[in-house]
Amino acid sequence: MASHRKPRSTGTRVAGIRTPALATAALTSVALLSQTANATPSDDGRPSLEEVEKKVDDLYRQAGSATEKYNAAKEKTAKQRKRVNNLLDDVAQRTQKLNEAREELGSFASAQYRTGAAIPQTATFLLADSPQDYFDQNQLMSRLTGRQKDAVDDYVTQQSETMKKRREATESLETLTESQNDLKAAKATVQKKLATARELLSELTAEEKARLAAIERKKQEEAARKAAELAKQQAAERERQEREQAAQRESGAGSGSGGSSGSTGTTEPSAPDASYGTKAEKALAFARAQIGKPYVWGATGPGSYDCSGLTQAAWKAADVTLPRTTYDQVNAGTTVPVSQAQPGDLVFFYDDLSHVGLYIGAGMMIHAPKPGAYVREESIYYDGEGSIHSVVRPA
Numbered sequence: 001m002a003s004h005r006k007p008r009s010t011g012t013r014v015a016g017i018r019t020p021a022l023a024t025a026a027l028t029s030v031a032l033l034s035q036t037a038n039a040t041p042s043d044d045g046r047p048s049l050e051e052v053e054k055k056v057d058d059l060y061r062q063a064g065s066a067t068e069k070y071n072a073a074k075e076k077t078a079k080q081r082k083r084v085n086n087l088l089d090d091v092a093q094r095t096q097k098l099n100e101a102r103e104e105l106g107s108f109a110s111a112q113y114r115t116g117a118a119i120p121q122t123a124t125f126l127l128a129d130s131p132q133d134y135f136d137q138n139q140l141m142s143r144l145t146g147r148q149k150d151a152v153d154d155y156v157t158q159q160s161e162t163m164k165k166r167r168e169a170t171e172s173l174e175t176l177t178e179s180q181n182d183l184k185a186a187k188a189t190v191q192k193k194l195a196t197a198r199e200l201l202s203e204l205t206a207e208e209k210a211r212l213a214a215i216e217r218k219k220q221e222e223a224a225r226k227a228a229e230l231a232k233q234q235a236a237e238r239e240r241q242e243r244e245q246a247a248q249r250e251s252g253a254g255s256g257s258g259g260s261s262g263s264t265g266t267t268e269p270s271a272p273d274a275s276y277g278t279k280a281e282k283a284l285a286f287a288r289a290q291i292g293k294p295y296v297w298g299a300t301g302p303g304s305y306d307c308s309g310l311t312q313a314a315w316k317a318a319d320v321t322l323p324r325t326t327y328d329q330v331n332a333g334t335t336v337p338v339s340q341a342q343p344g345d346l347v348f349f350y351d352d353l354s355h356v357g358l359y360i361g362a363g364m365m366i367h368a369p370k371p372g373a374y375v376r377e378e379s380i381y382y383d384g385e386g387s388i389h390s391v392v393r394p395a
Helices: 020-034 049-115 119-127 131-135 146-202 206-254 256-262 274-289 307-316
Strands: 334-336 346-349 355-361 364-367 376-379 388-393
Touching: 049 146, 049 206, 049 307, 206 376, 274 307, 274 355, 274 364, 307 355, 307 364
Parallel strands: none
Antiparallel strands: 334 388, 346 355, 346 388, 355 364, 364 376
């Protein structure tokens, strides 16, 4: 997937996000749970449960990346198809005008025929591939009246413009074909990744599936713990800011008209204004109403969603237009630290930006996780702290 991955940005990547102690603890818990579940490949060559889990997770992530590539190709294809249709309509209109100009010249030819004048030259003009070359001949130009000359000029202009638009339409059709091929390739990639993941899971025994579920529960517990820790930090920060603001108000009241002397000089971190909170509430209300609907790659609702389709639809409910893909949504707002995340913010995951969720507060988000899952509330640490790429405030 390296062809469409974005390089890691040190400016937007969450600082200090890879913690050795946490990584060691997570690896230890997985190892303990999988010791009795074929920690090494079995004699028959089957992979261990841990290897299957890692492979399936990797496949789902790769499918997520391919899905965003599919979304981009689909959007490009729709725009190109619209351009082609507009060009074809324009060509049709210009062709009609060209025919009308030809008919007017034909009437002149008929008149010349009735009077017996200049029949060969007029007929040759009407049949010529390049009428302008023919009209450069002085003997024909001298026979044209002012009205006839205008008709000829109009015909030549219409013919030139029509040919130009036809070339544009042909080029656009070629581009559309390329976009459609990209769309098919991205779709095939997604389907292949998902089919491989399903095949791996289908080969697990009932006991292995139970142990895999236990590992997943352990990961969820750790994610919930980290979310609660973030919620506690954010609550403490809010209380600190409220105390400072109260102190500033008291200091300002005590100094009377010389209120400027009571400033503490403390720079508060940026916070969203009231209008953002109102819009965010609408976006979150929409997202909550989608909980329980299935993840379907490439879907934008209303019955199913992929990750970026859900965030786009949620903010659309608040009259805020977001781009279709995660690659573009990450640039559709202001990047903020995880510690300052507010309800409504977009949380992006992985170096290739293949996933996004809608922050709801207290370290939690609403997202469309992956194929086979449903829109749900979950900790932003669901795949470990190191998976978080950045947080963006879209409005």
